[in-house]
Amino acid sequence: MTDGTTAAPHSDGPLCRRLAGRTAVVTGAGSGIGLATARRLASEGANVVCADVDTVRGKAAAEETGGTYAETDVTDKEQVEALFRTAKERYGSVDVAFNNAGISPPDDDSILTTGLDAWKRVQEVNLTSVYLCCQAALPYMREQGRGSIINTASFVAVMGAATSQISYTASKGGVLAMSRELGVQFAREGIRVNALCPGPVNTPLLQELFAKDPERAQRRLVHVPVGRFAEATEIAAAVAFLASDDSTFVNATEFLVDGGIAGAYVTPV
Numbered sequence: 123m124t125d126g127t128t129a130a131p132h133s134d135g136p137l138c139r140r141l142a143g144r145t146a147v148v149t150g151a152g153s154g155i156g157l158a159t160a161r162r163l164a165s166e167g168a169n170v171v172c173a174d175v176d177t178v179r180g181k182a183a184a185e186e187t188g189g190t191y192a193e194t195d196v197t198d199k200e201q202v203e204a205l206f207r208t209a210k211e212r213y214g215s216v217d218v219a220f221n222n223a224g225i226s227p228p229d230d231d232s233i234l235t236t237g238l239d240a241w242k243r244v245q246e247v248n249l250t251s252v253y254l255c256c257q258a259a260l261p262y263m264r265e266q267g268r269g270s271i272i273n274t275a276s277f278v279a280v281m282g283a284a285t286s287q288i289s290y291t292a293s294k295g296g297v298l299a300m301s302r303e304l305g306v307q308f309a310r311e312g313i314r315v316n317a318l319c320p321g322p323v324n325t326p327l328l329q330e331l332f333a334k335d336p337e338r339a340q341r342r343l344v345h346v347p348v349g350r351f352a353e354a355t356e357i358a359a360a361v362a363f364l365a366s367d368d369s370t371f372v373n374a375t376e377f378l379v380d381g382g383i384a385g386a387y388v389t390p391v
């Protein structure tokens with residue numbers, strides 16, 4: 123690092139409590155972006171319902187954030203319905219739905235080699251889950267006349283990669299289109315729906331992959347204008363904004379948090 127532009131900014135955490143009294147459901151809350159977001163939303167005053175298939179991590183997230191754990195497989199309609207019902211029954215409202223759980227398995231690769239099983243599994247976890255979560259959250263939000271839905275897509279929903287994960291990319295394109303449509307359909311009922319499109323995030327998985335193969339990291343980093351991957355806390359900060367009343371005119375967007383990747387042609391050396 124040669125200057126301050128590539129460092130992740132130091133943060134002492136939020137200075138405001140924009141979500142006091144609000145209830146937020148976070149799927150995939152046990153790890154990565156979901157965990158960082160559960161922490162951030164709780165620190166801004168929200169009651170957080172932490173959903174995950176991983177019971178140990180999900181419970182730990184709920185304990186740390188003072189929220190509630192809901193064991194949920196987001197591909198299961200009944201479990202998803204039970205998740206949002208839990209939020210409503212325990213806290214009285216469903217104000218924020220951060221539909222974030224997703225997978226990126228190694229057998230989802232080039233279209234030339236990706237089998238139907240891998241294709242379908244990724245579609246189920248990444249796209250069908252978002253359909254189910256929105257379907258379950260919307261009736262509560264319509265009744266309240268208020269709500270913010272944030273669906274995790276990805277920057278690969280808006281640009282192509284030669285290092286393909288074909289089902290993942292297609293699933294995120296689906297999340298983006300579905301979010302836009304819902305944002306338009308329910309706009310006059312006080313409900314906003316946005317697709318969050320993060321760039322690559324500095325997760326343990328990514329670190330392990332790139333530690334083993336630095337060339338693989340470099341191939342990607344050269345496309346990032348800021349010269350580094352995102353921290354999960356930086357993505358969580360964007361979710362908190364979209365969840366809060368600071369974003370009341372932000373709706374049906376592809377909300378890129380990608381360090382400028384999607385806007386770049388030639389990046390600084």
Ligand SMILES: NC(=O)c1ccc[n+]([C@@H]2O[C@H](COP(=O)([O-])OP(=O)(O)OC[C@H]3O[C@@H](n4cnc5c(N)ncnc54)[C@H](O)[C@@H]3O)[C@@H](O)[C@H]2O)c1
Pocket residue numbers: 149150151152153154155156173174175176179194195196197222223224225226247274275276277319320321322323324325328
């Ligand atoms: N990490 C990145 O670089 C990056 C970039 C863009 C978008 N995303 C997206 O962000 C989201 C979160 O990614 P992450 O990097 O934090 O991943 P992660 O693997 O760290 O966390 C995902 C969590 O989802 C849970 N999960 C998986 N399948 C589930 C299921 N069927 N039901 C309930 N929970 C389930 C896992 O147990 C895990 O706790 C995903 O949708 C991912 O596609 C990630």
